[in-house]
Amino acid sequence: MARLKIGKLVVIGTGLIGGSFALALKRARAVGRVTGVGRTRRNLADALKLKVIDEASRDPARAVRDADLVLLATPVGQMPAVMTEIAPHLPHHAVITDGGSTKRDVVECARRFLGAHFTRFVPGHPVAGTEKSGATAAFPDLFRGRSVILTPQRETLASATRLVRRAWETCGARVVRLDAEAHDSILAAVSHLPHVIAFALVNLLARQRSPGRLFALSAGGLRDTVRIAGSSPEMWADICSANRDALLAVLEDYENELEQVRAVIENGDTGELRRMFGQARSAREKWLVGKRGR
């Protein structure tokens, strides 16, 4: 297979995801030139200095005029505005993809705002990240060994899907195809719910008497459990709103799960509690083995 060669990549939203995508493709010499688009001068200046991008722009419409591949890596909530802005200026060969954490709403939005370009829009979600954000957090190995989910639609051109798949594989990712609905309900369970759980736990602890002493007496278990409560509030509020229905469904299941544990503790049934905890430990171990096995 010929080596991947993208002439001009435009990354809209030059943060952790967009920046790491650019760095990985640059390292692989799979891209000619990278233009980074962002809202703040400071972050763009950092991205230029760190050679994450080759040129910076605050005008997405102008930046995409000669793009070959466009990655939309803004928070999901900004996609309607960004798509509306770029649609009239996209060249007729440009392939567009995104890194949004929800897919039904992004597909909906692209169908509405990208017009004729929708056939070259490949919805995507790299399942990777850290609790840090911004161009300074970007690094080329962020996607190595991680999953990227693509949810192409009936209308999506196979050639567009192929290009985006190859770009992510060049970043070291494992590409998985799912339909957008399956994506959203799986991610609600494995990602959005854990974030809600962590944010809620920290808020509960912060409201106790002398929270400082409380935190001081905690151990590594709590620290790990709430690590993701350090994630961007703006981004996660957007994601939770965008994936509202799937998240509400799994949150309700989780509350029922807690109610069951609660009832068992209330009844003092230590044997049943041991069974429940043991079941969780086994499932986690099986999962870790599966992860290593890939």
Next chain:
Amino acid sequence: MARLKIGKLVVIGTGLIGGSFALALKRARAVGRVTGVGRTRRNLADALKLKVIDEASRDPARAVRDADLVLLATPVGQMPAVMTEIAPHLPHHAVITDGGSTKRDVVECARRFLGAHFTRFVPGHPVAGTEKSGATAAFPDLFRGRSVILTPQRETLASATRLVRRAWETCGARVVRLDAEAHDSILAAVSHLPHVIAFALVNLLARQRSPGRLFALSAGGLRDTVRIAGSSPEMWADICSANRDALLAVLEDYENELEQVRAVIENGDTGELRRMFGQARSAREKWLVGKRGR
């Protein structure tokens, strides 16, 4: 201050906590001889081989006969039986302490079963651990920089508390005094609740359709959030039962917290969601700064 010198240490329950305590005191040359008591031959053989202990015994009554310090490091549920067994055989100078994760029930139990030795019993809880267990998991730096909470009672001899405090300080720990009630409600919030949350989350995910695919599509966030679901089911079922009242109270608060987030998501109030998540992020950051500052 003269160097700490304990003639014979007896560790009942030669696992992660008991084994690491022995290793730390041995390394500091603060102990003459360590006898490890355990239920399984296999674990005691490991402990001997790894020089965690100098001699092994499956008979606690015999082991404590010439003890200077006894650490009860069994699961909390086994303490009544162990105390009953050792009480008639403890020398009149021996200091007894424990590593149990709950304190009101252990104090209650010691008051009932240790008889006249109760004045030399110093209830303790090293707030440290990993999700691993057994003598093979023990290492001498487990307690370095970690908190150990002591909850001496009115009757406890100051000299006994002093000895136990020095032993933990020799292990590199920071010793904190609390009353047993405060200990139990703080630990319910920062430790027992997070474990329940993690076990419940894994059980929920394991019950979804194709859990294997689900876990495969998860990222580091989930992995960290559920790390503590790898903890010993037996130990945690015991802890949750022993600290039932404090845990139920904080679990109810947590369910209310989730209900609030749920209502905000249901109302589509992204701004309020952002505020809630932002508050959690700030509290976590303040906490991390506090931790580093110690």
